Amino acid sequence: MTIRTRLIGTMALLSFLMIFIGVAGILALNDTNAVLKNVNENSMVSMKSIMDAQIQIDRARLSIDRVALQPDAPNAADTLVRAEGFLAASDKAWARYAALPFDDGEQAMAKGVDAARQALVKDGIHAAIKALRDKNQPEIDRLMLSEVTRLFRLYTDSAEKLSSYQLESATRQYNASQAAYHRNMAFSIGAIVAGLVVALISTVLLLRAVMTPLTQALGHFNAIADGKLTNAIDVNRKDEMGALMTGLARMQDSLADTVRSVRSGSDAIATASGEIAAGNLDLSRRTEQQAANLEETASSLEELTSTVRQNSDNARQANGLVSSASQVAVKGGEIVSRVVDTMASISASSDKIADIIGVIDSIAFQTNILA
CATH class of the missing domain: 1.10.287.950 (Methyl-accepting chemotaxis protein)
Structure with a gap:
């Protein structure tokens, strides 16, 4: 095998290893980017949307609680209007969450949370707003002391379960990302070590193929310069x-x-x-x-x-x-x-x-x- 062929083979092998390591790194970065994108576009947005929906419901409940405590306050009507605005904002936040993609388990939980939220909004808060406007005290007492609290607890329990599921899902994604990271890291280190071993072996072989005959040739040149023209020269190699x-x-x-x-x-x-x-x-x-x-x-x-x-x-x-x-x-x-x-x-x-x-x-x- 000629030195030219050896050099081409060595460079081709090292180039292949470099490309292989680069492709593996790109794939690992793509996986990491996909996980981060899912966390940013789905997990974070979904948790924020659920939190916004819940916060707006909490504001609406606080508003009707304030009116229930002070039904004759001058701004009681405005407070009820703001409560309806909070409920509308909660609906928008929930709609943002519902538009996101999620798996079957989260979808089932989301349906339960949505049902509890709709019951709380319709049968609890909206009914309480109507009773407060109608000044129907018995209905106000029933709703504020019993029904709204019960429906709110059902909603918060289902929302907490959904949040826990989302946290577990994020944890699973993080663990999968960490496993992929360690796997890709080990693979990259192995590929780098293999590349270094190949480069070292190739360097040793090339040095043997080049330096040994060059040293011999230099010795022959020195002998010829000294007038010694009878030394035997090995011409059995088939390379340069x-x-x-x-x-x-x-x-x-x-x-x-x-x-x-x-x-x-x-x-x-x-x-x-x-x-x-x-x-x-x-x-x-x-x-x-x-x-x-x-x-x-x-x-x-x-x-x-x-x-x-x-x-x-x-x-x-x-x-x-x-x-x-x-x-x-x-x-x-x-x-x-x-x-x-x-x-x-x-x-x-x-x-x-x-x-x-x-x-x-x-x-x-x-x-x-x-x-």
């Missing part, structure tokens, strides 16, 4: 590190071939250098020999120069003799014969001088060549 090791092995082999080629070239250069040195020694010996020959030639040239100078002197002497001979030619044929012989000798010497000059020219030519 294996490709790196394969390339490193090829580089080491290429460097070894290059070093061998350079060494062979160096050996050839050393051999050629030896041959050149030997040739230089031979040339030096020959040069020394030529120098010796040049010294001998110079000595010969000096001797030739001396001979030429001597011949020149002889030629001048011969010239003087010729002059003397011409002057004394008249003196006798015997002297002429000797002069002729002398000229022949001079001619031979001149030929020798010409030969010597030719030799000198040849030596000069060879000297130029050697230079």
Whole structure:
């Protein structure tokens, strides 16, 4: 498996765990929000509506009690009107509660409370208001001392039962919410721990897959830098590190071939250098020999120069003799014969001088060549 595949797999797994934890958290938040929404929109509103309905009935009862105690009070009629207003407000509050959704148990209790409330309003408080307006004292006494109290107790008892049921329902919802919270918390912690374990294992595996071959490759690079080109390189991996090791092995082999080629070239250069040195020694010996020959030639040239100078002197002497001979030619044929012989000798010497000059020219030519 390649490192790229491992990285993709690890990131995909961690992303899945992150998404899974996020979705679980969102679902838990939705459950909590649903519970809070139900508490806010149903439980709180229903309890407030029931309480408002009961408070308005209490106000109406207090109003008729005040009129019953002081039937001749100046504001007795207004108080009875306010009592009817309280009853109307109680009906509205109860209507708000009745419009809310509730389960079957609460619905049965709500029907009982509504029946008791309607009986209290109709047969108790409204009847008492009518009796107070009609100033029917016997009816007022019956209603205020007996009937209204009985009906009010029935209503409050049923309302308390409904409130207790609502409190129990809210408690059940709270307990369910707490259980869901703890369940989701445990699940989230487990998922986080699992994600951390997976991340740790993936990190260790990736470090082994990357750092170990990188350390080996670094060691091979250092060995190559130190000139060690014979180390064995493991190329059996099938991932990117294996490709790196394969390339490193090829580089080491290429460097070894290059070093061998350079060494062979160096050996050839050393051999050629030896041959050149030997040739230089031979040339030096020959040069020394030529120098010796040049010294001998110079000595010969000096001797030739001396001979030429001597011949020149002889030629001048011969010239003087010729002059003397011409002057004394008249003196006798015997002297002429000797002069002729002398000229022949001079001619031979001149030929020798010409030969010597030719030799000198040849030596000069060879000297130029050697230079």
